[in-house]
Amino acid sequence: MDGYPPIADHGLVGDLQTAALISTEGVLDWWCTPRFDSPSIFAALLDRERGGECRLSVDDPNATVRQIYLPDTAILVTRFMTPDGVGEVIDFMPVDDPHTAGDRHTVVRAARVVRGSLRFTLSCRPRFDYGRAPHTLELEGDTAVFRGPGTDLHVQAAAPIELGRDDAAGDHADLVAVFTLEAGQTAGITLTSCDADGAAPAAFTAEAARAAFEATRDFWHDWIKRCRYRGRWQQMVHRSAITLKLLTYAPTGAPIAAATMGLPEQVGGERNWDYRYTWIRDASLSVRALVDLGFTEEADAYRRWLGDRLRDGGAPSGEPLQIMYRVDGDPHLGEEVLDHLEGYRGSAPVRVGNGAADQLQLDIYGEAAYALAQAAGPAELPGYRGWHALAGLLDWLSDHWDRPDEGIWETRGGRQDFTYSRLMCWVAFDRGIRIAQRSSRPADLPRWTAARDAILVQVMERGWSEKRQAFVQHYDTDVLDASLLLMPLVGFLSPKDPDWLSTLDAMDQELVSDSLVYRYNPAASPDGLRGSEGTFNLCSFLYVDALARAGRLDPARYAFDKMLTYANHVGLFAEEIGPSGEQLGNFPQAFTHLALISAAIALDEALDQDEAR
Incomplete structure (x- = not known):
């Protein structure tokens, strides 16, 4: 090995x-x-x-x-x-x-x-x-x-x-x-x-090589040059933007989650997945980062790809969307094990394809609507048929949001009533209502509004743990989950709401280790897989974002600067950080880099406002 x-x-x-x-x-x-x-x-x-x-x-x-x-x-x-x-x-x-x-x-x-x-x-x-x-x-x-x-x-x-x-x-x-x-x-x-x-190919000459290099x-x-970021961390933001561009399939505009497959979340462990596909969640959340940087063409290209998936008539499972697709929109991602490969440093099995594609993850409908609502123009989807597809999805979701699912982390330990999934269903209705009102589109607004409000009440009542004084992973546990760091970002709660600040404090105690953030505690919430994992880079940057929005600027900046020290020598991040500071998981990971961009922008804005005061 x-x-x-x-x-x-x-x-x-x-x-x-x-x-x-x-x-x-x-x-x-x-x-x-x-x-x-x-x-x-x-x-x-x-x-x-x-x-x-x-x-x-x-x-x-x-x-x-x-x-x-x-x-x-x-x-x-x-x-x-x-x-x-x-x-x-x-x-x-x-x-x-x-x-x-x-x-x-x-x-x-x-x-x-x-x-x-x-x-x-x-x-x-x-x-x-x-x-x-x-x-x-x-x-x-x-x-x-x-x-x-x-x-x-x-x-x-x-x-x-x-x-x-x-x-x-x-x-x-x-x-x-x-x-x-x-x-x-x-x-x-x-x-x-x-x-x-x-x-x-054409003959390889020194002149041809020089011309290719210059081009x-x-x-x-x-x-x-199209990037409009002028903040404190320009070099790292530029590198993250270029990385997101490198991980986008230009013929369709579909971003992939990472360039690799099979790299382990724990060396020698079994958490070795194929990330060379387009997750609705990851790609949709990248839209805001791209729009904030001024890359509207890339954001629009993905939205067109997403609109095509909505109009295709649904996933093989019968859901309106599948959680991930191939870059050309093919929903078939059958998973197999490559037994002849020993895996990175003996980390087997090496999997190609991704069986999680068949999972039920209700949050993707919120992320899809969130991406469409970021459009700069009046039409979030091309033409009436595009809107009709989104409205049909929300009509369907009105009857199907209240179900257990596998959740954002694609655990293989059974379905639960995940709080994050409900949160993002709330986002789906909230953004759909905004789009309909802003663009004067036909919509069943009373039905969508009723569903949105019912979700909010349910999350506040069942997703909240009096014991922990925090929002928890799902309704039948007291385990915390870092995915909920998105609560203030998507507007579900004010970033300074007392319930949210209490949740942030609880996460500080349980999920944060030297500013690095674990997704959840698998020992307290079994996920159906053996072994452990490192801290999750996406969550560490979401933590910075949440701290900045809460006005906790000194710890936010310290955490951000520390996270940047875990980048590799050319500014790239994998999925996770191991106990000795090593990078783990597929590499480089788009989710990490889009979260870095969002955290840098949020922290810049908060610091600018603080200095102005």
Whole structure:
């Protein structure tokens, strides 16, 4: 199980349809193509022997390594420093028009020396279909083609790299090369995936690589210029915004939850899920962050995707919406275990697909309406038919909101009357009423209003624990739940309401550890899974947001600044923080980065108001 880099020791590159992780060792150890949710070509992050990788690094185990992004871009630079010289490996994916690129995607890996002389090693060991499928290798000069099931990987090298064939792996022929560069010299390779019957990519030349680099740099610079955030944490907010963009599938506008699958919430544990899909909850909550930053085109694109899901006529379960979909809107996400992969540092099972897609989680209707209500114009959904679909959903929800469900955390311990689910059903009706009134749309307002008010009364009476003096996870427990940190953000309670402040105090005592926040206590509220987990980064940032809105500015700022120290070396966050400060879970996670943005904005506003006073 040795040889696995820490999860945090990676940067992310992508082309808005797929993404790759590159470790600080210069190893590309995760890439699924042609889409985020496609089978992997490189997956050494889940099995160092069987997963496949592409290594491009300096041939010196004692080299000092640093990794940075070219400012305000998704171009990753891995620097190797030795007594003999300083070199860099530059990784990026050109961003092509998603409507014309088809299934062709390219990672450019360029090596250069800026001082002295360095020897580099290259090895390219693809393993198609999560390492399950064999491949053939055709090598001719400075070009090679790996042929897998339905997918080809074209490798092109630039002098002085001389590609060699390595048959040591038996059934899997690989590529290797060793080359030396002097100061000022550059060499590199391109990895281009395409359909098996697709045409070979254009010849790889220094001029073409330079043009692709400049176009990619200019794309990201032009995009981030649209960001209107001017607060105290601009660098971190910009990096989070770029990360959210990288995790969005441009052809449909659907954001995924994370770039990876199978990375554990506890090393050696079983909480290893596939996050390469679009959760209604995560994506809908990202809309506010995007709108607040000025990225209305991305927010509108997701709303159109969401409108299509509403108009599609419901999920296979009979609900109007499913909790998650593939990026193209396909609701079928059957879960299976990849028994042949050992998992990150032995964390098995490795799951592909996600069985939680079939769960009942009533909160998604609130998050969907919340996203639609963030629209800047009068029409939250395109045309009358879009509104008709949303109104039909709320009519249906009027008769179906009062049911036990599995809750936001996708526990597998049975259905309960989760307080958060009721809270977000309240949001669904509240925002639907606002949209109807603001846009003069036909609606059964008396029915929606009655449902909204009934939910509020129920939550206040049954979701409140006199014993804990706090709102609790569900109606039959005294366990606390950090999802309720959203209560003031969505307007259910004032951020300074006595009941809310009492709940915040209770969370401080039970869920908060050195400013890091656990989702809930699984020992007190069994979730049907073995093992434990770390603190949840989303909740830690929601905690900052809640503190800021409550006027508790000193602890809010301290907690926020401490959370930023847990970011990795290039500003990325996974899902959780472990007991030793290590990042755990799928990486990078969109939920964490959208919560960072929201917390920064809320804290900026509160600090500005305090300074003005």
